[in-house]
Every structure is written in structure tokens, then in C-alpha cells.
Amino acid sequence: MKTYLRIYRWSMQMKLHMALYTFVTIFLKAVCSLLQGVNSLPIMDIATMWLVSLVFAMIESAIYPENSSCTKGRTLAWAVVANLCFIGGAWMFGWFAELPLRGKIILVVFLEMGLAMMRFGDQFVLKMDSAQLTKELKQYQKKI
Amino acid sequence: MKLQIEHCPGEVQVTVRGPEDSAELQTIVALLQSESDRMWLLNEQQETVAVSPRDILWAEMVEDKVFVYTAGSVCRAPFSLAALELRWGVLGLFRCGKSTVVNLNAVQSLHSRPGGRIEALLPTGEKILISRRYAPALREKLQGGYEG
DSSP states (O other): OHHHHHHHHHHHHHHHHHHHHHHHHHHHHHHHHHHTTOOOOOHHHHHHHHHHHHHHHHHHHHHSOTTOOOOHHHHHHHHHHHHHHHHHHHHHHTTTTTSOHHHHHHHHHHHHHHHHHHHHIIIIIHHHHHHHHHHHHHHHHHHO | OOOOOOOOSSSOOOOOOSOTTOHHHHHHHHHHHHHHOOEEEEOTTSOEEEEOGGGOOEEEEETTEEEEEOSSOEEEESSOHHHHHHHHGGGTEEEEETTEEEEGGGOOEEEEEGGGEEEEEOTTSOEEEEOTTTHHHHHHHHHHHHHO
16 A cells, blocks of 8 residues: 555656646647647657656656755756657657757757756755744744 | 833733734734743643743644654654644744644755745754645745835
């Protein structure tokens, strides 16, 4: 039962990230297609985007297991795997093959910005929140 | 708060005056009561020991049994976590999980974690995780204490 609950808890967290990555990838593809005057997305593209997002989300949960801290090593590994998965997936499955070179460069920049923002949330925002919580804790302890 | 001390012979008597709904008054009363209020627990040698609520670091329920952790020992408690929180909650015992209570006065620092969870670091080096369900209540409790 404990193993089942642990797996269930893991899948709850992992699938949230998987859904986020799938949505962003499909959204970018949709925007690029619309800009090129195409009003539909191939089923294979959607399916492979989901698959790559699933694989990356699973690897991500292995890099950041439950209750793990955000170290530099983990962040670097996570960034490398993200680039391999999404740039590699785009190349392998031809998601953005019809885009000109500058369009692909913009997408890569967008990917790096997205990854940086995710890490910013973990590294800085959480640290700032931690400092604030500890300050409030000390105030609370003085009152007791 | 005004503190007035009168020296006179006889039994020590403490009178606390204030509004009935005053949080400060309730805290002072609980503090005074806690000095004589001990928990009777069973230690590792199966001996009954008296433990002050202030010495508790955290407590957890495992297989319907409540274990109380102090700096140097683990004791078994004959009451539930709910009873622990209800009776000594004003002294800082806070329900931080379905089966965990932590003494906020014993926490060294708090760390925000992804997913809305908070991690509490104790002097012994142990880390207690406050689940996302209880994290908002902790924030509210601390902010209430901060503004008070």
C-alpha cells in the first residue's frame, strides 16, 4: 500500500509537469503554423510532443525526487536534459522543420528563457519566501 | 501588558486580568499552566516519564500510536495528535501533516519548497515537511503572530 501511494503521489506531480510541457510545445507549434497560414496540426506531431514531454517529466522527477533540494548540479542536469529532449525531439520528429533558421533560433531562445524562468522560481523566489517565513517564525517565537 | 509584582507572605498567587478573548491573556495563562503541566509519557525503557511541552520537538502517529520526540529521546504518548494540538497548541504545537505535529518554538528555520510545501529545520538536524494542505494554516498562524 505504501508503494502504491508513493507511486500515485509521484505520478500526480509528474503528470502536472508533463501536461505543462505538452501544452507549451503544442501551443508553440500552433502559433508557428498559424503564422505560416496553416490551420491544423498533424496528429503525429501532437502525439510525439506528448511523448517527449512525458519522457522529460519522468526524467525530471528522477533528477528532482520528492523532498530534494535544488542544487546547482541538479539544475545543470535538468537544463541539459531539457535541451536534449525538446531540441532533439524537434529535430527528430520535424516539429518545426518548415520554419526558417531565424524562427528556429527564436524558438531555442524561447526555450532557454522558459527554462531560466522555471529555475528562477525555484532558486530565488523560494529562497526569498523561505527568508520571509523564517523572519515571521522568529517574530512568532518571541511572542510565545 | 502591565506587569505588577507585590511581595507579601503566604502562598504565591497569580492573578491575570484582561479581556476574555485576548490572545495575549490566553498565551500567558497557558504558559503559567504549562509550568506545572506535564505530559506523562512512556520512554524507550518502558518507564513513565514527565515531559514538559516545551521540550517536545515534534510528534508523529505511526500505526495508531503517537510517538513524541525530544532532543534526547523518543517517548510514546497515550493520547492522540489532536489532543496534543488542542491542549498545547497555544504553546506552539502545530499540526503540520495528517500524522505529524511540530513544535514551532523548536523550529530553527523554515524553507519554502516546490508544490506549496514548507520544510521546518529542527535543532537536531531533522527536517519536518509541512504538507501543502497545512502550509496555508502555518502562514496564517505566523502572520497572526507577526502582526500581534
